[in-house]
Amino acid sequence: MRKLRTKLLTPLTPDAAVIYKDHVIAWDDAGISYIRRYDPALDSDCENRRDQLCLPGLIDVHTHLSQYRIRGAYEPSLLSWLDRHVFPEEARSADPAYARSVADEFFQALFAAGTTTSVIYTAPFHEACEIAFASADASGARAFIGLTMMDRNSPPELIQNTDYAYSRSVALYERWHGQNPRLDYIFTPRFALSCSAELMAKTARFISDRGAWLQTHLSENLQEIASVLKIFKASTYTQVYEQLGLLTPHSIFAHAIHLAGSELDLLAENNCRIAHCPDSNFFLKSGEFNYPAFEAKGIQIGLGSDVAAGTTLNMLYHAKIANFRQSVHSLKPQRLFYHLTLGNARLLGLDERIGSLEPGKEADLCFLKTPPIPDEDLLAALCFWGHEFPVTETVIAGRTVFSALEG
Ligand SMILES: [Zn+2]
DSSP: OEEEEEEEEEEEETTEEEEEEEEEEEEETTEEEEEEEOOTTTOTTOEEEEEEEEEEOEEEEEEEGGGGGGTTOOOSSHHHHIIIIIHHHHHHTTSHHHHHHHHHHHHHHHHHTTEEEEEEEEOSOHHHHHHHHHHHHHHTOEEEEEEEEOOSSOOTTTOOOHHHHHHHHHHHHHHHTTTSTTEEEEEEEOOGGGSOHHHHHHHHHHHHHHTOEEEEEESOOHHHHHHHHHHHTOSOHHHHHHHHTOOOTTEEEEEOOSOOHHHHHHHHHTTOEEEEOHHHHHHTTOOOOOHHHHHHTTOEEEEOOOBTTBSOSOHHHHHHHHHHTOSSOOOOHHHHHHIIIIIHHHHTTOTTTSSSOOTTSOOOEEEEEOOSOOHHHHHHHHHHHGGGSOEEEEEETTEEEEEOSOO
């Protein structure tokens, strides 16, 4: 049992969070045992972390493991960026040794940033996806991981035939679903441009039968959207996914920038989830996410780094950018913090297990060294420059996966 004397900050609702000053948090691999005010008579055996802040482990609902090494590779927009930087880099993961070194590096970087749960696309090779799962399993990560599917309009070194994309994804699902309580498989068609209708429809039937998770990209870039509407002879991008059966409560759509009102209705009616990735959206000049429109429809929004179009895995940086990249609408610190923690956990159906600091929840924790800031200003400081606060320790399911402390 670990027992620490520290300050804690935890979300309560989308609009409220609470600080517990000078408290003790105790946990083991079964979960958080208790949180209580420090009592010198009972707690003299605590580790002293009074100069630190304990948060729930941070959650990233959209990231690309195999792109980790090309963060910041410059191109003015999405489709040429994919061709010039992303596809050549993902092709390198056909080599298992390369895929393994990127996966190990990626998970260590996540933990060093205080991220405990992530939703991941891998390169479009079965073995690279299997290697990512093995790395997550060994390192202690909590993750949803999917083999990127692409059987159309893709470069020869990456393109899969339809049977490979489908059957290998199903095999990975069968291998990893229910295997480890921290890991799950997520079906991952890259986007409508690179997937055939046949592949997406077969995938939709499987995920509906099993209640499996699915992630893809939706309406990121105007040129992409025009091509999708032409290829599928559809009036909207969301309608393409709807007609193929991909709109489910276990479907996570990244970006969703350029949508008509009827598309928001479809996403709301089907209880779909949105991965909002503001850093990526402005790096590639894709456009501004209409946060208030999604909020008004009651659609669940999560925050993602979208590395490598997002330039860092540090989710506190993405909290800041989520506010900065709304040109009119302002997101409060309470809301930003909720998105990184309990909100992202809820989006993934994990809010009973993780996302806040409560006895009985699993111990996914992030400790940060904080500058001397008054408590009333701490949450805002965390959301707007917390990415500069050093992470001292990251814990997943009670196990320390990262420590910057001596000894
Ligand atoms: Zn992405």
